[in-house]
Amino acid sequence: MKLVCDRIAITEAISIVQRAVASRSTIPALECILIKAEDGKVVLVGNDLDIGIECIIGSEIISEGKVAVNANLFGNAIRKMSGDTVTIEVSAKGIGDTDTANENNVVRIKCGNSDIKLNGVSASDFPEIHVFETKFDIILTQSELKDLIKHTIFAVGTSETKLILTGCLLEASGNNVNMVAIDGFRLAYKKIVTENDAVSGYLGDVAIVIPSKTLKEINSIIGESDDKIIIKCSNKNVRFEFDNVIFTSRLLEGDYIDYEKIIPSEFKTSIISDVRPLIEAVDRASIIITSEINKSPVIVKIEGPTANICCETSAGKVDEIVPVDMKGDDIEIGFNNKYLLEALKACTTEKINVEFVGPANPCLITPFEGDSFKYIVLPVRLRADR
Amino acid sequence: MFSEQIILHSDLNNFYASVECLKNPDLRDKFVAVCGSQEDRRGIVLAKNQRAKMMGVKTGEPIWQAKQKCPDLITVPPNFDEYIKYGRIVREIYYRYTDLVEPFGMDECWLDVTGSTGLFGDGSQIAHKIKEHVKRETGLTVSVGVSFSKIFAKLGSDIKKPDAVTCIAKDSFKELVWPLPASNLMGVGSATAARLKKYNIKTIGDLANTDPKNLKVWFGINGVTLWRCANGFDNSGVAPFGYKSPIKSIGHGTTCVKDLVNADEVWKVILELTQDISRRLRENKLLAGGVCIAVKDNTFHYKEYQHKIDVPTHSTMEIAKEAFGLFQKSYRWKNCVRAVTVRTINLVSENMPHQISMLSDETKREKIEKLETAMEEIRERFGKKAITYACLLEDLKMSKAKDEEIIIPRAM
Incomplete structure (x- = not known):
């Protein structure tokens, strides 16, 4: 040679x-x-x-x-x-x-x-790369795929006991494509609309579960360009074809959680707020959360036109007030600061809706306009109320 | 830094057997052993009196073996309520001399009398006073060790028995303690003793003169602790009156009357054991963040397994299912099961905030919680047997006698 x-x-x-x-x-x-x-x-x-x-x-x-x-x-x-x-x-x-x-x-x-x-x-x-027959293709631009990965991957599961959750669900239906990640405590859902039909070679909706490691590697190879990436899928494997690269990976097999069931639809409290002040407030409250074991929750109190975000640990106490538009009942709810912060940071719009069912129920974060993302964070039960 | 501590370790001699002899004076001049029930396969010697001891009867040996050594041996069943009562009476006597009394098991206590010398005399004098008071007021005898550390005080109480006082002073402990075999030192069990022997460490003196760096390599941090103990550098304190060490685990185990031959039988025993664990978790306002099972098969092979519970719980059903799942995953059924212990670990306070998970069905959990709370309330009013799971009504191959779990506290 x-x-x-x-x-x-x-x-x-x-x-x-x-x-x-x-x-x-x-x-x-x-x-x-x-x-x-x-x-x-x-x-x-x-x-x-x-x-x-x-x-x-x-x-x-x-x-x-x-x-x-x-x-x-x-x-x-x-x-x-x-x-x-x-x-x-x-x-x-x-x-x-x-x-x-x-x-x-x-x-x-x-x-x-x-x-x-x-x-x-x-x-x-040298081991041969598995060659497989494809059933259907999903065609996106590189920046679209990056968009999907970046806004969901943080919520992917890490526990080997729930193997299917260590991957992200990629669903395509016509020109609607979305990705979902769930780790049991939160859910991240990101949706994009493609210019043309995203699915080819198959009539109907398609869904695959891609291991998070694969997505992380893909994300670091592809750029923010409008160049196409073709995702060729079979039941067990996936092949990403873009630029001069062919990236093959196995898929995770099994039924993904019926995530739509987890998304609440009726709410007792809802607020509209700019996302930036919320991020800053939660970030500041996190300063004093120093222990990962016995982690103290960030407590969100919504009363009238303000959201009071506070946290108290052995290191100190932080109180933050963020003005919000509020509808419904007052609520006091606790969160793992990391889960709340990562969800807020993944929001791509300036204004968001945050909706609550109760202090022991999931909280839903959506854009004020549009439906490009949904983030769900499950709360921390503050005190055994039994 | 401080003036030297004066620690007493008081050990009730042949405690169970002595109590039996007190209750039944006819036994006093006979060979007596307190033994578990043979029918329930607990036929081992729990304690023996002085005369039986002379014949070579040993704690822990099976009854038949003891009877070979001592054909006239009279075996009596244990009476734990009585022992607890006497243990308490004796402790009351200790409290006359100091409030720093730390029980170690039912029949042993450490006493810190450093602050009591002005009232009652020096350590040796206090030890003699205690010994006489216990004998006069209860009829039981104690052997007392007097020293400057807890470890040496305990060692001292073992040197002369029964009804004796041994002092181990700081300026003379080397002559007295160092020639003793290393296994006499608290913390050196048979396994450690065997390993020490490999390094040619036979006596406490050998241990004390070994470079602690080597001990650290061989035994980890515990090796250094042993070295400190052997040199009398141990300065741990005696817990004051009312001190409760934080609960690290709550568990329950049993040796079955007959071997368990299938998973279903094991499940029932686990469920029965877990009911008590659940109750005690509730009493202490704790949740289990992990479960540990110990299984002994009929060849006496013993193994422990443990795993984490994702959502901390005090529910009987949830803990039992976790424990049984662990058993199913780990146990290979080469032999039938003789004994099972379930222990809950990684305990957290009920009031600790906890992250809700979408993988656990909260409504179902709440239902189970309500059911079990109701069951507990019924049991509180009408007794433990008033309500139970139907599958537990069958023969569980468990001893009918109430299993009194004796918690052996650790040294501080």
Whole structure:
């Protein structure tokens, strides 16, 4: 195998596929990047068995072939070299022409005045990325997908006991696409409307549950651009195709929680407020919450035209007053400051509705106008009232 | 910093057996052992009197074995109410000398008499006074250790028995204490003693002269504590009158009359045990944030399992289900089950604010809560047997005798 490519292009490609390389594994091949020069194109592949990333780079192929090489060593070597073009070669004979077992897998990297040889691993040891037949596609722009991920991922579950909740639900119906994350204590729902029909290849509504790790990695690779991203789905797997990247991941199987049932529809108290002063007030009240164990709640008291946000811990006491438009009964309700703050910070409108059912019932945060998001935070029961 | 503490450790000799002999003077000159019921498979020696002890009868051995050593052994069933009563009477005597009395089990107490010397004489004199008063007023004998630390006071009370006083003074403790085997030191059980032996530490003196850094590596922080104890550096105080150590766990266990052969039988025993735990959680206004089960199979293989409960609870049903779920997940049924203990851990106050979860059905929880509260109220008025779960009406293979749980408090 011999190829010549742009150093910057391959550096970028390495940093993308490295996200799918296991940092430490008992199988050496899993710590590798596969370099594939076949069918007139060069593809870098990373695969940690959870996710697999393929990235195509423009290059001139002098002779075809493939090899796997330790991702860290390869990445560091190329990053630290100086020069515009890199020549990568797997020599037919090994270093010093000795009869070593891996004599055919020595990767020679030449760039500028440097000549680095790395011992590679046979490409046949590298796990294939699962190829699957797709049932339907969801087509979004990169910024749309980023929007969905960014505004829900904070509420994704982390407990392995409820595995399905460690992923986000992606639903598409016509040109309505939404993502939902639930960790048991809160819910984040974000909706976007696409220009064209988002679903192709299937008539009807579709829903998949994508592992949060996959979404976090995708989110850091894609940009805020209007370039398309095609999400190809089967029942068990998903493939994101965008730019020069193909990102494959398994899906979480099982029934997602019927989240619409959790969203309350009748309320006793509702307020309209600017979101900024609420965020600032809760943020300041959080200053004195220093202990994660025995965590003190932030208490929200709504009486007339003000929301009183206060908190008292062994470290001190904070009292905040935020003017609001209020309808319905007075209420006093406690929250985990982190849950409330993250929900408020994810609000994309200046004005929001906050609606309450009771001190032991979910609280719903929605935009003052539109329906682009719904956040639900479950309260902290202040005192055993039994 | 402060003047030296004067600590007494008073140990009632052969407590259970002595009480039985007091109640029934005919027994006094015979060989007596207080034993659990053989029918219920608790046929072991709980305590023995001085004469039985001379014949080599040991606490914890099965009755048949004891009878081999001592064919004339008379076994009597235990009477815990009596023991508690006598324990209290004796403690009243201790309180005449100091308010710093810390019970350790039913028959042992530490007394801090540092502040009482002006009234009653030095430590040794107080020890003798206590010993005489207990004997005169109750007929029981005590052995008392007098020293400058709790650990050495306890050690002292073990040196001469019965009806004796042993003083371990700061300037002479090395001669007296250091030649003793390390296992005599409180905190060194059989497992620790065996491990110490591996490092050629046989006596308390060996332990005291080992570099604490090494002990820390071998035994963790407890190793250093042992080293401090062996050197007499232990300066823990005696808890004052009325001190209650915070409850860390509430549990209940039983050895079954017959082996439990399937999961259903285990479930019933767990449910029955949990009812008492639930009641005690309610009494103490606590919720369980975790559950721990200990299972002993019929080969006496013993294992403990524990896990967290997502939403802290005091409900019988919820705790029992968690405990049983844990059992189902962990127990492999290689052998039948002999004994089960359920213990609730990570206890939190009922009044602690708690995060509501959408994964638990709050309305269902509230229903269960109301049901169980009603059951508790009925039981309070009409007795424990007035209402129960139907499945618990069958034979549970549990002893009919009331299981009195003896809580052995730890040293402070």
